[in-house]
Amino acid sequence: xxxxxxxxxxxxxxxxxxxxxxxxxxxxxxxxxxxxxxxxxxxxxxxxxxxxxxxxxxxxxxxxxxxxxxxxxxxxxxxxxxxxxxxxxxxxxxxxxxxxxxxxxxxxxxxxxxxxxxxxxxxxxxxxxxxxxxxxxxxxxxxxxxxxxxxxxxxxxxxxxxxxxxxxxxxxxxxxxxxxxxxxxxxxxxxxxxxxxxxxxxxxxxxxxxxxxxxxxxxxxxxxxxxxxxxxxxxxxxxxxxxxxxxxxxxxxxxxxxxxxxxxxxxxxxxxxxxxxxxxxxxxxxxxxxxxxxxxxxxxxxxxxxxxxxxxxxxxxxxxxxxxxxxxxxxxxxxxxxxxxxxxxxxxxxxxxxxxxxxxxxxxxxxxxxxxxxxxxxxxxxxxxxxxxxxxxxxxxxxxxxxxxxxxxxxxxxxxxxxxxxxxxxxxxxxxxxxxxxxxxxxxxxxxxxxxxxxxxxxxxxxxxxxxxxxxxxxxxxxxxxxxxxxxxxxxxxxxxxxxxxxxxxxxxxxxxxxxxxxxxxxxxxxxxxxxxxxxxxxxxxxxxxxxxxxxxxxx
Amino acid sequence: xxxxxxxxxxxxxxxxxxxxxxxxxxxxxxxxxxxxxxxxxxxxxxxxxxxxxxxxxxxxxxxxxxxxxxxxxxxxxxxxxxxxxxxxxxxxxxxxxxxxxxxxxxxxxxxxxxxxxxxxxxxxxxxxxxx
Numbered sequence: 229x230x231x232x233x234x235x236x237x238x239x240x241x242x243x244x245x246x247x248x249x250x251x252x253x254x255x256x257x258x259x260x261x262x263x264x265x266x267x268x269x270x271x272x273x274x275x276x277x278x279x280x281x282x283x284x285x286x287x288x289x290x291x292x293x294x295x296x297x298x299x300x301x302x303x304x305x306x307x308x309x310x311x312x313x314x315x316x317x318x319x320x321x322x323x324x325x326x327x328x329x330x331x332x333x334x335x336x337x338x339x340x341x342x343x344x345x346x347x348x349x350x351x352x353x354x355x356x357x358x359x360x361x362x363x364x365x366x367x368x369x370x371x372x373x374x375x376x377x378x379x380x381x382x383x384x385x386x387x388x389x390x391x392x393x394x395x396x397x398x399x400x401x402x403x404x405x406x407x408x409x410x411x412x413x414x415x416x417x418x419x420x421x422x423x424x425x426x427x428x429x430x431x432x433x434x435x436x437x438x439x440x441x442x443x444x445x446x447x448x449x450x451x452x453x454x455x456x457x458x459x460x461x462x463x464x465x466x467x468x469x470x471x472x473x474x475x476x477x478x479x480x481x482x483x484x485x486x487x488x489x490x491x492x493x494x495x496x497x498x499x500x501x502x503x504x505x506x507x508x509x510x511x512x513x514x515x516x517x518x519x520x521x522x523x524x525x526x527x528x529x530x531x532x533x534x535x536x537x538x539x540x541x542x543x544x545x546x547x548x549x550x551x552x553x554x555x556x557x558x559x560x561x562x563x564x565x566x567x568x569x570x571x572x573x574x575x576x577x578x579x580x581x582x583x584x585x586x587x588x589x590x591x592x593x594x595x596x597x598x599x600x601x602x603x604x605x606x607x608x609x610x611x612x613x614x615x616x617x618x619x620x621x622x623x624x625x626x627x628x629x630x631x632x633x634x635x636x637x638x639x640x641x642x643x644x645x646x647x648x649x650x651x652x653x654x655x656x657x658x659x660x661x662x663x664x665x666x667x668x669x670x671x672x673x674x675x676x677x678x679x680x681x682x683x684x685x686x687x688x689x690x691x692x693x694x695x696x697x698x699x700x701x702x703x704x705x706x707x708x709x710x711x712x713x714x715x716x717x718x719x720x721x722x723x724x725x726x727x728x729x730x731x732x733x734x735x736x737x738x739x740x741x742x743x744x745x746x747x748x749x750x751x752x753x754x755x756x757x758x759x760x761x762x763x764x765x766x767x768x769x770x771x772x773x774x775x776x777x778x779x780x781x782x783x784x
Numbered sequence: 785x786x787x788x789x790x791x792x793x794x795x796x797x798x799x800x801x802x803x804x805x806x807x808x809x810x811x812x813x814x815x816x817x818x819x820x821x822x823x824x825x826x827x828x829x830x831x832x833x834x835x836x837x838x839x840x841x842x843x844x845x846x847x848x849x850x851x852x853x854x855x856x857x858x859x860x861x862x863x864x865x866x867x868x869x870x871x872x873x874x875x876x877x878x879x880x881x882x883x884x885x886x887x888x889x890x891x892x893x894x895x896x897x898x899x900x901x902x903x904x905x906x907x908x909x910x911x912x913x914x915x
Contacts, residue, residue: 474790474791475791475792475824672794672795672796672797673796675794675795675796676792676794676796676825679792679825697857697860698860698864700825701825701827701860701861701864704794704825704827705827705828708794708795708827708828708829711795712795753828753831753832753865754827754828756828756864756865756866757827757828757861757864757865760864760865760866761864
């Protein structure tokens with residue numbers, strides 16, 4: 229059923245092969261639109277529409293199209309070039325199309341053919357037509373009219389209208405629809421260009437992500453957790469870092485580069501690396517920040533950042549901390565949380581040869597040190613100190629670092645999009661358990677951590693320095709044996725348990741490997757040391773593995 | 785040639801430390817003085833290291849002196865392992881270097897290992913224990 233007969237055009241002038249139920253129409257220029265349509269056309273090109281955001285604009289336009297053509301449904305499908313598909317973008321009357329994210333292949337069905345051949349198509353009765361989109365049938369739509377949306381020769385998408393009762397569309401209807409398509413297309417194209425900017429945003433995001441630690445270091449006896457939340461519209465220069473230092477100490481850093489976007493993210497990466505590198509040289513917090521400051525001063529472009537760096541000695545809970553213009557940390561203790569009274573030095577890059585002050589605090593077992601960036605506490609109209617006190621209050625009940633991060637994010641940040649990016653990093657010197665019961669990877673690197681935890685545990689149970697040294701040596705030797713036995717292809721583990729009973733310690737180290745005879749005189753020394761340091765030692769070897777049980781009594 | 789160790793020595797780094805020291809010791813050096821005064825922890829893996837290093841140096845005609853104060857953690861390991869006198873040891877670095885001094889000359893300046901330079905060569909082996 230051909231609805232639009234054009235004068236001077238043969239009955240079947242179209243190169244397009246007919247398909248079931250589809251009628252290809254010849255586009256009509258707006259100049260052909262009857263004068264009574266002017267009002268409708270004006271409503272569609274209303275300049276006020278331009279002031280709306282894309283979503284509101286499309287919604288409003290579709291509403292006006294529906295009204296002008298007295299149809300039940302209107303929908304816009306956009307052309308997605310990478311997949312060569314049409315994607316539902318906006319709809320009135322058949323909102324499901326958008327909700328379900330309907331995607332249709334180009335070249336097939338109703339909309340697909342409009343897009344591929346760039347022609348208007350009319351379907352008088354859906355029941356007898358070649359359509360792909362199941363929603364059209366589900367909704368009981370009977371007649372359809374659709375036009376391609378084209379900007380500067382580029383296909384943007386398809387605009388189509390539908391009626392729940394069979395009806396005809398005439399030339400005037402087609403003209404109206406084409407005006408609407410012409411009106412909508414440039415706005416959509418602009419939005420596409422804008423999304424190219426979004427791609428840059430995504431690049432910055434990926435950059436930012438790649439510069440943050442993939443996983444936090446795992447130090448026996450210390451728990452760490454961190455969160456990074458990007459701002460909704462731009463990437464910031466927040467970072468955090470957690471790393472192991474010599475002698476089982478832990479370094480924790482946080483920072484915030486002034487500025488946004490790819491440049492800030494890249495600069496953040498440089499500063500994080502510089503800080504990490506100086507920290508590994510064991511310069512300590514103040515000197516490390518001073519050196520990073522020199523590094524920033526030497527940069528060709530102006531740059532400024534704030535940063536805080538802390539070093540934790542898990543054995544004693546001593547923390548050395550320094551801040552270059554960064555917000556004061558929050559310390560969560562058993563009796564509640566407080567904002568640390570820290571005197572920050574100047575931000576990095578602010579003054580030549582600035583000096584950085586260092587402060588000390590004791591992080592007792594169970595206590596948590598929290599470093600964060602301003603995005604967590606800065607709220608328009610709220611004094612910073614008020615926000616920081618609020619942060620201390622909301623995290624005061626946190627018993628673990630993960631719980632703390634969760635509470636901080638949930639209670640401090642507004643739901644929805646963030647204006648600034650946020651970084652949080654928390655470390656907890658874990659409580660010393662009365663009984664140690666550890667399952668450990670059979671990796672020599674774990675030995676140093678075991679010794680640090682053990683020293684803390686022994687001291688907690690009243691061992692003196694000489695006893696701590698000897699017992700640590702013996703237990704470390706036994707663990708070394710367990711690690712050396714574990715020559716299985718799969719990642720192997722061993723267990724270490726320790727208990728204290730009235731000044732008598734019991735240690736059990738079990739592995740699933742075979743006790744290998746000591747290789748030569750030198751390697752036999754491990755067992756010699758164990759026997760010399762302990763009161764008694766039992767080595768039990770079975771088919772399933774080896775277990776060393778040893779006891780040592782300490783002086784009261 | 786003096787090598788001063790700091791940090792902790794165990795199974796995780798003993799092999800690496802041994803090769804690092806052996807490679808850093810020039811062939812013209814008469815002896816290596818290994819100073820473990822500042823080592824916080826050393827166990828059988830560390831003792832093993834000393835012995836292997838001694839063998840390696842001996843094969844090159846070089847000798848090993850160990851600087852290990854009586855009250856150092858490293859010495860406790862040696863004591864417990866029952867091998868206090870197996871290696872030529874000294875209580876202090878100066879004492880170890882003095883052994884190389886020609887008669888009458890003040891130590892440690894005239895140490896043969898330092899003949900080519902006023903400054904003693906002290907490759908500081910990075911952080912055992914170190915992690």
